[in-house]
Amino acid sequence: MMELAAVVIGRNEGARLIECLDSLVSVSTVIYVDSGSSDGSVEAARMRGAEVVALDMARPFTAARARNAGLDRLRDMGGSQFVQFVDGDCEVVEGWLETAVTYLQANPDVAVVCGRRRERAPEASIYNAQCDREWDAPVGEALACGGDALMRMAALDEVGGYDPHLIAGEEPELCLRLRAKGWRVVRIDAEMTLHDADITRFSQFWKRARRAGYAYAEGA
Numbered sequence: 001m002m003e004l005a006a007v008v009i010g011r012n013e014g015a016r017l018i019e020c021l022d023s024l025v026s027v028s029t030v031i032y033v034d035s036g037s038s039d040g041s042v043e044a045a046r047m048r049g050a051e052v053v054a055l056d057m058a059r060p061f062t063a064a065r066a067r068n069a070g071l072d073r074l075r076d077m078g079g080s081q082f083v084q085f086v087d088g089d090c091e092v093v094e095g096w097l098e099t100a101v102t103y104l105q106a107n108p109d110v111a112v113v114c115g116r117r118r119e120r121a122p123e124a125s126i127y128n129a130q131c132d133r134e135w136d137a138p139v140g141e142a143l144a145c146g147g148d149a150l151m152r153m154a155a156l157d158e159v160g161g162y163d164p165h166l167i168a169g170e171e172p173e174l175c176l177r178l179r180a181k182g183w184r185v186v187r188i189d190a191e192m193t194l195h196d197a198d199i200t201r202f203s204q205f206w207k208r209a210r211r212a213g214y215a216y217a218e219g220a
Contacts (some may be wrong), residue, residue: 004101005029005080007070008050009063010088012039016196021048023092029080031073032088033066041088051077063147064162064170071153071161080153087147090117090193099190100150111155111183112175114145115192127199139189143179144172148193155183 006027010017011034021044024030032045036057045052053069055061067085074080082101086092100113107113119132135146149171159177162170175185199205 002029002078002080004082004084004097005031005074006084006086007031007033007067007074008045008086008088009033009035009066009070010037010041011035012037013041013088014039016090017041017088018044018048019091020086020088021045021050023094024084024086026097027084029074029077031070033070033073035061035066062164062167062170064166065164067170068161068164071156074153082150083153083156084150085148086193087195089196089198090148091120091196092148092193093191096190096192097150099188100192103186103188104150104152107184107186109182109184110186111152111178112145112149112185113151114142114149114185114187115190117146117148117193117195118191120194120196121198124198125200127202127205128197130205131195131197131199135195137187139187142175142185142187144175145185145187146171148195152183155181 004027006024008020030050031053032050033053034042035055042052042054051073053073055066055069082104084097096115103113104110117135119128122129122132155178158181162174166173
């Protein structure tokens with residue numbers, strides 16, 4: 001069994017996906033789950049040595065389904081003690097993986113560790129700036145993580161992974177089930193990822209807000 005692997009999900013992320021994969025060069029096994037990209041993302045991922053899983057888009061897509069597909073491929077490859085989940089529009093900050101793995105090794109009751117996600121260009125728009133403020137969550141014991149986090153594979157196996165039926169808010173729901181089993185979710189004071197929201201228009205912001213509201217409703 002490998003100590004560390006990474007699962008990246010994305011669709012038509014273009015250059016952002018390349019930056020994401022390049023930030024994971026120290027990880028021996030990177031699985032990229034693609035959701036119907038038409039911009040050459042699959043070919044770009046394969047060129048960078050990633051194991052590619054192309055979802056069957058005849059079935060409804062959810063981010064949870066994509067992450068579960070990545071976990072299934074990882075199990076087929078022998079499994080891993082820890083798995084870093086990353087969205088394809090994010091870049092992992094240098095040093096994060098070593099810090100996060102060390103933390104999980106030292107804290108066997110922690111299932112999920114996350115750090116500070118920052119917006120790549122908060123000055124580009126008020127919407128990007130709002131995203132950056134949103135990512136700035138308190139350090140310490142947490143109720144949930146976001147899409148970027150390092151998780152313990154044994155804990156994920158215990159609760160059956162993500163709920164693929166959720167359209168949004170899959171991480172808080174997963175963390176709820178993990179905490180019910182006695183696992184802890186912790187946010188540490190460390191830089192983790194750079195996110196590229198690239199929101200420059202109110203219509204984009206409103207679409208994101210509606211999706212977030214739906215996630216809160218599903219969570220309730």
